Amino acid sequence: MFKIRKKKSLAVAIAMVLSVSVLLTGCSSNQPAAPAKEMKTSFNAGAEPKTLDPALSTGVPESHIQTALFEGLTRIGEGEKVMPGIAESWTTSADGTVVTFKLRDAKWSNGDAITAEDFKYSWLRALSPALASEYSYQLYYIKGAEAYNSDKGTADAVGIKVVDPKTLEVTLAAPTPYFVALTAFHTLYPVNKKNVDANEKWSLTAETFIANGPFKMKEWKHNDQVIVVKNENYWDAKNVKLSEITFRLIEDNKAALTAFESGELDATENIPTEDIERLKTAKVLKIDPYIGTYYYRFNVTKKPFDDVKVRKALTMAIDRKLIVEKVTKGGQQPAYAFTPPGMVDVEAGKDFRKVGGDFFKEDVAAAKALLAEAGFPEGKNWPADVTILYNTSSNHKLIAEAIQNMWKTNLGIDVKLRNEEWAVYLESQKTLNYNISRAGWIGDYADAMTFMDMFVTGGGNNQTGWSNAEYDKQIKEIANKSGDQKVRVPAMHAAEKALMTDMPILPIYFYTNPWVIKDKVKGTYRSSLGPIDYKLATVE
Amino acid sequence: MAKFLLKRIASALLVLWIVVSLTFVLMHSIPGGPFSREKAVPPAILKNLEARYHMNDPLSKQYVDYMINVAQFDLGPTFRYEGRTVNDLIKDGLPKTATIGFLATIFALGGGLILGSIAALWHNKTPDAVATFIATIGVSVPSFVMATFLQYYLGYKLGLFPPVGWNNGAFKNLVLPALALGAFPIAQITRLMRTSMLDVLSQDYIRTAKSKGLPGYVIIGRHAMRNALLPVITYLGPFFAYILTGNFVVEFVFGIPGIGQFFVTSITNRDYSTIMGMTVLFCSLLVVFNLLVDIAYTFIDPRIKLTGQKGA
Numbered sequence: 019m020f021k022i023r024k025k026k027s028l029a030v031a032i033a034m035v036l037s038v039s040v041l042l043t044g045c046s047s048n049q050p051a052a053p054a055k056e057m058k059t060s061f062n063a064g065a066e067p068k069t070l071d072p073a074l075s076t077g078v079p080e081s082h083i084q085t086a087l088f089e090g091l092t093r094i095g096e097g098e099k100v101m102p103g104i105a106e107s108w109t110t111s112a113d114g115t116v117v118t119f120k121l122r123d124a125k126w127s128n129g130d131a132i133t134a135e136d137f138k139y140s141w142l143r144a145l146s147p148a149l150a151s152e153y154s155y156q157l158y159y160i161k162g163a164e165a166y167n168s169d170k171g172t173a174d175a176v177g178i179k180v181v182d183p184k185t186l187e188v189t190l191a192a193p194t195p196y197f198v199a200l201t202a203f204h205t206l207y208p209v210n211k212k213n214v215d216a217n218e219k220w221s222l223t224a225e226t227f228i229a230n231g232p233f234k235m236k237e238w239k240h241n242d243q244v245i246v247v248k249n250e251n252y253w254d255a256k257n258v259k260l261s262e263i264t265f266r267l268i269e270d271n272k273a274a275l276t277a278f279e280s281g282e283l284d285a286t287e288n289i290p291t292e293d294i295e296r297l298k299t300a301k302v303l304k305i306d307p308y309i310g311t312y313y314y315r316f317n318v319t320k321k322p323f324d325d326v327k328v329r330k331a332l333t334m335a336i337d338r339k340l341i342v343e344k345v346t347k348g349g350q351q352p353a354y355a356f357t358p359p360g361m362v363d364v365e366a367g368k369d370f371r372k373v374g375g376d377f378f379k380e381d382v383a384a385a386k387a388l389l390a391e392a393g394f395p396e397g398k399n400w401p402a403d404v405t406i407l408y409n410t411s412s413n414h415k416l417i418a419e420a421i422q423n424m425w426k427t428n429l430g431i432d433v434k435l436r437n438e439e440w441a442v443y444l445e446s447q448k449t450l451n452y453n454i455s456r457a458g459w460i461g462d463y464a465d466a467m468t469f470m471d472m473f474v475t476g477g478g479n480n481q482t483g484w485s486n487a488e489y490d491k492q493i494k495e496i497a498n499k500s501g502d503q504k505v506r507v508p509a510m511h512a513a514e515k516a517l518m519t520d521m522p523i524l525p526i527y528f529y530t531n532p533w534v535i536k537d538k539v540k541g542t543y544r545s546s547l548g549p550i551d552y553k554l555a556t557v558e
Numbered sequence: 559m560a561k562f563l564l565k566r567i568a569s570a571l572l573v574l575w576i577v578v579s580l581t582f583v584l585m586h587s588i589p590g591g592p593f594s595r596e597k598a599v600p601p602a603i604l605k606n607l608e609a610r611y612h613m614n615d616p617l618s619k620q621y622v623d624y625m626i627n628v629a630q631f632d633l634g635p636t637f638r639y640e641g642r643t644v645n646d647l648i649k650d651g652l653p654k655t656a657t658i659g660f661l662a663t664i665f666a667l668g669g670g671l672i673l674g675s676i677a678a679l680w681h682n683k684t685p686d687a688v689a690t691f692i693a694t695i696g697v698s699v700p701s702f703v704m705a706t707f708l709q710y711y712l713g714y715k716l717g718l719f720p721p722v723g724w725n726n727g728a729f730k731n732l733v734l735p736a737l738a739l740g741a742f743p744i745a746q747i748t749r750l751m752r753t754s755m756l757d758v759l760s761q762d763y764i765r766t767a768k769s770k771g772l773p774g775y776v777i778i779g780r781h782a783m784r785n786a787l788l789p790v791i792t793y794l795g796p797f798f799a800y801i802l803t804g805n806f807v808v809e810f811v812f813g814i815p816g817i818g819q820f821f822v823t824s825i826t827n828r829d830y831s832t833i834m835g836m837t838v839l840f841c842s843l844l845v846v847f848n849l850l851v852d853i854a855y856t857f858i859d860p861r862i863k864l865t866g867q868k869g870a
Binding site for chain 2: 068071074075076147148149150152154155167168218219221239241242266267268270272276280439440441442444445448457458459478479481
């Protein structure tokens, strides 16, 4: 696939002029010289970030703050579009394995120029075994990256080449159409070499935190709040209207909502289920798409779930609409397939889910027939020890109870419920010590592959014991080896079909992101991957 | 006194060592580890992580290394927060927790002693009923209900205090958490004080004092109060440790960046070094406060001698 995007606009020139302007002489976080109207806002990011070092962070709270503080080669904008970020344009070679990024004249928050060398340094740093980044696999698409990260290759062999200070050439292990979009992900953000080398604790305090995004750090009070202010050195600073954002770190969702309602906070997410109805009626609740699927795993290595008929019967015998309307209430969509909406199909603008369609219908009569065929007519002979495993949480419990009840009423079978503390539950799932287990998956990038590569034989996230030659072939042999959407997307559709024919999993619903934000704050963009971008936001 | 102290310190160290070792064993025997994730960590990356945190060493070596570090007051890096150590967490969080704890102590101790005395002096009359009622509420309402209640009504509905946040320790932000934290101990202290005051008031020497014609405030202040305080003092040891190490629920609900949260979250996160660090901290504080309480006895009750047969 040959892809060229060139956007050399006047904006660059203007931004440059602006950035050199006198405004900078003060440099620190003083009030802007032209006090039009101070636009400040606040948002509850949730828990204390594990870190704000982009190579090491993993969580959602971090991603909100990092979206304000950093910018990758690209940035995700309105409509999930991949916009030029620090790179003003890029080209992909005909075979899809070499991507060349052309960098714009952009600066770090301390005024240093950002060069291709910075990206090379940052990516190799994220990959170095000594740093031990958990998300380093996000860079495995680059040739030699996995080997280097696994201590089997050298840094020199990694396919990142600095052609000149403004040109970065990346050689991929295989064609990866979503690699360019992935450069907007935090693991691929650049860090300032001089700063990082000088102080390994650079990311812990505002004084030593150098980044390159629309905002720069003013204060980080651990477990309390992170304050960011406008970064005048940002290349697109003229379009950044907010002067300050306070990211509060309130872990208790209920307390955060109270703070929002008392006017102390402008926005918060993770709304407690019991408040959703009330906020919906009051018309304050916003429901944004979120690419994630809530589902149950079947342990196909254990009776009775080694029988596909049983898995199908159970999948068809629950009422998903009832679950999303009466239990979760947050505008979630019933799921009749695994991959959620929001992924691109062959043609840009078409949705992978819409093209793929539903794979099954809820049908109690057919489910009963299947169960009878499998040897459990009207639920007779059903093993007494079948249990739904979930991690301790009232929401998971309510859903499990609803499903338990539906199976009892519709199929006449009894299942037990078992809750386990988070890490114990993860361990049980990993070691296949369960019958049916609750699971959830949030995509890392807006391509169906982030879901479809999970269930390959022996995959770390499979955790069902399921293995299917057709699925493996479509993913490993076809989709992962081609950069051509016309080849790889149909292969992923075929793989999903194989998955949903065998049903090692029971899809329940597609996630949404219910949150609240004051009307006066406008222009935020929330990617369906989760992070909120305040770059273009304004406050009235 | 010196001999007593030395003996107590030696036994405290022994207790500390046993508790820490037990925690170490228990912690490593529960399923899951610090790198358990919903998105499975690829084996090569897991190897890097384990190497970085020295978790690829045999457990015995990890144990010995840890003990050596603890002896030098180095509690190690946390698994949860990149680049921060458990010492950092304590340094950042303990003063905040202690500030709230201090306010809660004043509230609980002051309120409890007064309420308890009133209840005893007006035994079976209206003030007694009121004080007992308050005490019953404090004991029976769980702290998460109390905290949420205070936050919602005093913070949000009436707008008297900010409902959430530390705000650099501004007094108005501290009131609600201190009240919530003090609700349980104030009730405990009230009940203790009431019972022991009733007991003391029926003693012969109080009757003697009365018959000598001493004014009421002297009888209460000098004779009754002092003796009635003893059970309360006993309660103070664990009370201080409880208050200082914070209350997970109160800190969670009011968004206080103290250390109370780490007692719970470190376990869910399998943050081994923080689990151990918190154990060491809590255990040390408990031992120290119990020691202080023992010393305090001698000032209040001259009959008690530290070097005597009285045990801890």
